[in-house]
Amino acid sequence: xxxxxxxxxxxxxxxxxxxxxxxxxxxxxxxxxxxxxxxxxxxxxxxxxxxxxxxxxxxxxxxxxxxxxxxxxxxxxxxxxxxxxxxxxxxxxxxxxxxxxxxxxxxxxxxxxxxxxxxxxxxxxxxxxxxxxxxxxxxxxxxxxxxxxxxxxxxxxxxxxxxxxxxxxxxxxxxxxxxxxxxxxxxxxxxxxxxxxxxxxxxxxxxxxxxxxxxxxxxxxxxxxxxxxxxxxxxxxxxxxxxxxxxxxxxxxxxxxxxxxxxx
Numbered sequence: 001x002x003x004x005x006x007x008x009x010x011x012x013x014x015x016x017x018x019x020x021x022x023x024x025x026x027x028x029x030x031x032x033x034x035x036x037x038x039x040x041x042x043x044x045x046x047x048x049x050x051x052x053x054x055x056x057x058x059x060x061x062x063x064x065x066x067x068x069x070x071x072x073x074x075x076x077x078x079x080x081x082x083x084x085x086x087x088x089x090x091x092x093x094x095x096x097x098x099x100x101x102x103x104x105x106x107x108x109x110x111x112x113x114x115x116x117x118x119x120x121x122x123x124x125x126x127x128x129x130x131x132x133x134x135x136x137x138x139x140x141x142x143x144x145x146x147x148x149x150x151x152x153x154x155x156x157x158x159x160x161x162x163x164x165x166x167x168x169x170x171x172x173x174x175x176x177x178x179x180x181x182x183x184x185x186x187x188x189x190x191x192x193x194x195x196x197x198x199x200x201x202x203x204x205x206x207x208x209x210x211x212x213x214x215x216x217x218x219x220x221x222x223x224x225x226x227x228x229x230x231x232x233x234x235x236x237x238x239x240x241x242x243x244x245x246x247x248x249x250x251x252x253x254x255x256x257x258x259x260x261x262x263x264x
Contacts, residue, residue, distance in 0.1 A: 004117060014126055021121045025049075028087065035081050044070055044078040052088050053122040056113040057142035057149075088113045089153060093167040094180060097209035099187050101180065103164050110165060116147045144243055145178055145192040148218050151246035152179060152190070166206055175202035181216075183253045190216045192243065200238075204230035212236075214256050218243040227262045237262065 004020055032045045051066030062075035070078075082088050089112040092103035113119055120126050125139060138144070153163050166177040166189060179190040189206045193199070203215055207228075213236040215228070221240060228238040239256050241249075 017121075017126075021118060024118065025053075025122075035085060041074070041078060041081070044074050045081055048075060048078045048082060049087065052082070052111055052113050053119050056088075056111050056116075056119045057139075057146040059108040059110045061108055086114060089163070091149070091163055091165055091179075093176075094164050095167065097166070097187060097189075097206055098211060099182060099185060101162070101164055101182065101187065103162070107167075112146065112149050112153065112163075114150075116143065116150050119143070119146065141193060144218075148190075148192045148243055148246045149179060152181060152249065154247060155250060166202075168202075168205055175205045177202050177206050180206075181249065181253075183250070184257065186210075186212050186214060186257075188214055188216060188253060190218065190249075192218045200228070203238075204228070204232075207236045208232050208234055214253070215239070216241060216249070216253075218246055225256070225260060225262050 004017055007016055007020060008014070028049055029046050032042050032049070035045060036042060047066060047068055047070065051068075055066070062072040062079070064070065065075040068075075079088070079090060083090060090109040091112055092105055092109045093107050094101050094103050096102060120143065123139065125143065149163065156163070161182075164180055166180045168175040177189045178192045181188045181190055187210065189203055189210070191200055191203050200217065203217070207213070207215055208230050213234075215236055215238050217238060217240045219240060220243065223242060223245070224240045226238050226240060227235060229235050237256065237260070239252060241252060245252065
């Protein structure tokens, strides 16, 4: 968003940005007719654009999306239309810890929109974000997780590449890892949070099932390579990265895969 950045750099006034955000949203909505000629689908797509900015970062259901009367089939078609325009991405869960990834399309996807700045504006979070030192404290950590996801998607050079997340659903023992990232022959788990190593319960479960010892955590702290151990006794290397390094994940994974070890 060069115009947003340019205007704020000159004015340092958040209120001056509102007309630009509104104009951008209006342009997205007006462009819907380029995506489909079906009058009913146009209305569904416009609804999905508006609601997606409020639901981004959350797992969603197509049926009655955004408190509407639209059916699952209608919303699903609209969402897939928007995916083709790259305005949003639907991230699906996978149950496996190895490649290839088989996303479970029958389960609820997580919604990722093109621009986290637009998301922040329509959620009314701009002033909160500018006044914090740790993004994980804003909107229950959803903004930080979404921002990291946006950066990870931007590293995908192949149109067939995708970003997914991992789940385990068992009675009394459900788990979810924020993202899984294909690197060389490995499926790397990625968590986005501020907690200590011992709070990474879902990550431990994934690593117990994984045939390697590499995991990533993005957080507000400093870069650190540490040793972690699951309750089942498996040791693995946890690379803790400041979240602003998400765009450099391939370089750091290359370093980790080369055999880098914790200093102590």
